[in-house]
Amino acid sequence: xxxxxxxxxxxxxxxxxxxxxxxxxPAGALxxxxxxxxxxxxxxxxxxxxxxxxxxxxxxxxxxSLLPRAATRRVGTLALLGEDLxxxxxxxxxxxxxxxxxxxxxEPMTALNxxxxxxxxLMEPLRHHRGATPMQARKRAIxxxxxxxxxxxxxxxxxxxxxxxxxxxxxxxxxxxxxxxxELLIADEPSTALDVTIQAQILRLLADLxxxxxxxxxxxxxxxxxxxxIAHRVAVMYAGEIVEEGTAEELFASPRHxxxxxxxxxxxxxxxxxxxxxxxxxAGTVPSLIGxxxxxxxxxxxxxxxxxxxxxxxxxxxxxxxxxxxxxxLPA
Amino acid sequence: MAALAxxxxxxxxxxxxxxxxxxxxxxxxxxxxxGLLLLMVLVALLAPWLSPHDPYAQDxxxxxxxxxxxxAGSWLHPLGTDPLGRDYLSRLLFxxxxxxxxxxxxxxxxxxxGTTMGMLAGYFGGKADLVVxxxxxxxLSMPVILVALATVALIGGSLWVVILVLGLLKWDRFAVVxxxxxxxxxxxxxxxxxxxxxxxxxxxxxxEVLPNVLPHLIVVATLExxxxxxxxxxxxxxxxxxxxxxxxWGLMISEAKAYxxxxxxxxxxxxxxxAVLIFAINLAGDGLRDLLAPExxx
Numbered sequence: 001x002x003x004x005x006x007x008x009x010x011x012x013x014x015x016x017x018x019x020x021x022x023x024x025x026p027a028g029a030l031x032x033x034x035x036x037x038x039x040x041x042x043x044x045x046x047x048x049x050x051x052x053x054x055x056x057x058x059x060x061x062x063x064x065s066l067l068p069r070a071a072t073r074r075v076g077t078l079a080l081l082g083e084d085l086x087x088x089x090x091x092x093x094x095x096x097x098x099x100x101x102x103x104x105x106x107e108p109m110t111a112l113n114x115x116x117x118x119x120x121x122l123m124e125p126l127r128h129h130r131g132a133t134p135m136q137a138r139k140r141a142i143x144x145x146x147x148x149x150x151x152x153x154x155x156x157x158x159x160x161x162x163x164x165x166x167x168x169x170x171x172x173x174x175x176x177x178x179x180x181x182x183e184l185l186i187a188d189e190p191s192t193a194l195d196v197t198i199q200a201q202i203l204r205l206l207a208d209l210x211x212x213x214x215x216x217x218x219x220x221x222x223x224x225x226x227x228x229x230i231a232h233r234v235a236v237m238y239a240g241e242i243v244e245e246g247t248a249e250e251l252f253a254s255p256r257h258x259x260x261x262x263x264x265x266x267x268x269x270x271x272x273x274x275x276x277x278x279x280x281x282x283a284g285t286v287p288s289l290i291g292x293x294x295x296x297x298x299x300x301x302x303x304x305x306x307x308x309x310x311x312x313x314x315x316x317x318x319x320x321x322x323x324x325x326x327x328x329x330l331p332a
Numbered sequence: 333m334a335a336l337a338x339x340x341x342x343x344x345x346x347x348x349x350x351x352x353x354x355x356x357x358x359x360x361x362x363x364x365x366x367g368l369l370l371l372m373v374l375v376a377l378l379a380p381w382l383s384p385h386d387p388y389a390q391d392x393x394x395x396x397x398x399x400x401x402x403x404a405g406s407w408l409h410p411l412g413t414d415p416l417g418r419d420y421l422s423r424l425l426f427x428x429x430x431x432x433x434x435x436x437x438x439x440x441x442x443x444x445x446g447t448t449m450g451m452l453a454g455y456f457g458g459k460a461d462l463v464v465x466x467x468x469x470x471x472l473s474m475p476v477i478l479v480a481l482a483t484v485a486l487i488g489g490s491l492w493v494v495i496l497v498l499g500l501l502k503w504d505r506f507a508v509v510x511x512x513x514x515x516x517x518x519x520x521x522x523x524x525x526x527x528x529x530x531x532x533x534x535x536x537x538x539x540e541v542l543p544n545v546l547p548h549l550i551v552v553a554t555l556e557x558x559x560x561x562x563x564x565x566x567x568x569x570x571x572x573x574x575x576x577x578x579x580x581w582g583l584m585i586s587e588a589k590a591y592x593x594x595x596x597x598x599x600x601x602x603x604x605x606x607a608v609l610i611f612a613i614n615l616a617g618d619g620l621r622d623l624l625a626p627e628x629x630x
Binding site: 064066069091093094095096097098099102103105106107110111112113114115116124125128129173176 | 458540
């Protein structure tokens, strides 16, 4: 996997240590996110990949303090630019959200308020957080709409969301997230709800904006193709845990965790996958995360499983590459 | 920054822009209902100048004069006089003030109570929802007319007592409708997006949720205003609402019931006025809902 963008890693923007999210269900506590730790640096795109229900969306919501009522967050360290978010007041969180940290949602069709024009909604964060005058906010809105590739920005400001297509709405959402020039941008599957050609445009746009503005971006996705295109670093989540984390090059070239390897073998690669040949599959289903969970979550589906997989799994490090497995290296 | 692909041509021209007035004109329900309602409001406001006579002035020489279209009628009293010789047209015009005042004030009072309760219950759910649902159930278990009758009988009837009693009793539909509408809006991404943009709860409730539940609110408000007007008429008819000599339409019907078989128009005139007013309010409310739906804006 060739990667043309070299990450210029700067200061740590987001530092997460020991994040857990439990969801109360009638059957007991569901451990949606289990002891997850990662960092995002300035100028870097971290992709969190995993299948549905692995806890990646819960992770992003926990970072923004947007968890649903039934969910509780426990965290060792949760710091944005060195400021502790775990103990911050609601007022302080509100001041940071939309200003220093912003989020782009999956569903552009419902993420814009139908009762207001695009312009009102775009200008709102800047006026609310920075006390900008309508003129200043309008100027910034037009500038950003241009940046996200919307023509005739001035006229667009007076339109309502239902007059825009899904792709345009997602561009507006991106512009809105960038209004206050945030340090951290969290995008939760920003292209999933769009059709394939628009998906590519939106991802290209996000990658370009991230480069141009040098911000820290966290991209949540289940699409490894997306990851290969724009990630600097990748964290693979499975059953609420990050099972492997490393630079995009390393992870795609030499996956260390059996799950990552299994995921990569599911994707056809031009030149390597024979026409008519079988793609890889991962046998079995995701385990239930309700009740006591211990050991490796992947052991029931893993071809290399050992009895000691049910115990605490060690973590291995090689330079920037980390993985949780009893094996130091996968058997060839 | 790479130039991103845009659809060719100006997409803005594809969207037809119609002025607000054109959209109102196309909505016949609003035109007819709103027109009638506007007429009634004007008549009520201008009653002192439009009325040919003092609505309270009795003239025993001119008792139960029939309207002008009867052979015994005259243009002196276009709608005739009541059994006390008071000019019926003047009483009808002043009566419109009472009906409209009751409709609007009751809708505002009960709307404030019900909308607050419903939005809090719908937005916060959990305990707030339990409390509000319990209050709504309690309120629904008491028939409005019975409670109103008892209260008015206890503290005496007057215009303001009727308004307060109805206003404090008729919030249930507001609460139920606002609760479910808020629940629906609350689960949409733009509420989460507003939270992620740093908006406070008050701001989200008033700025994000309220504008999107407003069409429901307006429809309920019109229905409730109409039903409050009818309730006032019923209470006045039973002698427990507005007290004579105030010219309430319900009271006029009540006073005329003894003459029903001899002077039918005494009941028919205020009755028709009441029916037309209710019809106009309901029609206008229905049309406003279509007009205000965010998707209908262009």
